[in-house]
Amino acid sequence: MKVGIGNDHAGAELKMEIVKHLDEIGVDYIDYGVAVGEKIDYPDAAEMVCKEVINGTVDRAILICGTGIGISIAANKINGIRACACSDAFSAKYTRLHNDANALCLGGRVVGAGLANELVDIFLTTDFEGGRHQRRVDLITKLEEKNRVKEQN
Ligand code: RB5
Numbered sequence: 001m002k003v004g005i006g007n008d009h010a011g012a013e014l015k016m017e018i019v020k021h022l023d024e025i026g027v028d029y030i031d032y033g034v035a036v037g038e039k040i041d042y043p044d045a046a047e048m049v050c051k052e053v054i055n056g057t058v059d060r061a062i063l064i065c066g067t068g069i070g071i072s073i074a075a076n077k078i079n080g081i082r083a084c085a086c087s088d089a090f091s092a093k094y095t096r097l098h099n100d101a102n103a104l105c106l107g108g109r110v111v112g113a114g115l116a117n118e119l120v121d122i123f124l125t126t127d128f129e130g131g132r133h134q135r136r137v138d139l140i141t142k143l144e145e146k147n148r149v150k151e152q153n
Contacts, residue, residue, distance in 0.1 A: 004058035006049035007033035011064030017113035068107035
């Protein structure tokens with residue numbers, strides 16, 4: 001499992017904690033985010049990482065902005081990305097089990113490092129349940145296809 005990490009300026013400090021944690025637990029990652037003191041707008045940070053999920057360079061994304069919300073909204077505009085802003089363990093677990101989420105979004109101004117790292121662990125170790133949930137994820141993919149057709153007309 002290879003993870004791509006993205007963050008804007010409001011997520012840079014939490015990103016450092018998460019990267020430290022990934023090093024400790026031996027998870028491979030590419031850090032596409034900005035360092036503390038640098039700036040980037042969260043839609044650009046989301047795009048940078050999500051395109052690497054779509055082309056297969058990384059398997060999943062961890063995206064961090066101030067709230068986790070802006071970067072999740074941006075990430076979900078990219079076809080094939082299923083991003084969830086999480087600040088509780090139940091959501092992190094079920095967005096993997098039921099939605100096959102491939103991007104975990106965290107708020108650097110919302111969650112502390114301890115909780116964030118727990119959410120990361122859940123997100124990286126919980127498998128998609130498939131079954132009836134696969135049909136629903138397929139419906140999401142169909143929505144993307146419908147919008148693509150609309151854009152062409
Ligand atoms: C940046 O200041 C902040 O607006 C951004 O990180 C994020 O919280 C937006 O949703």
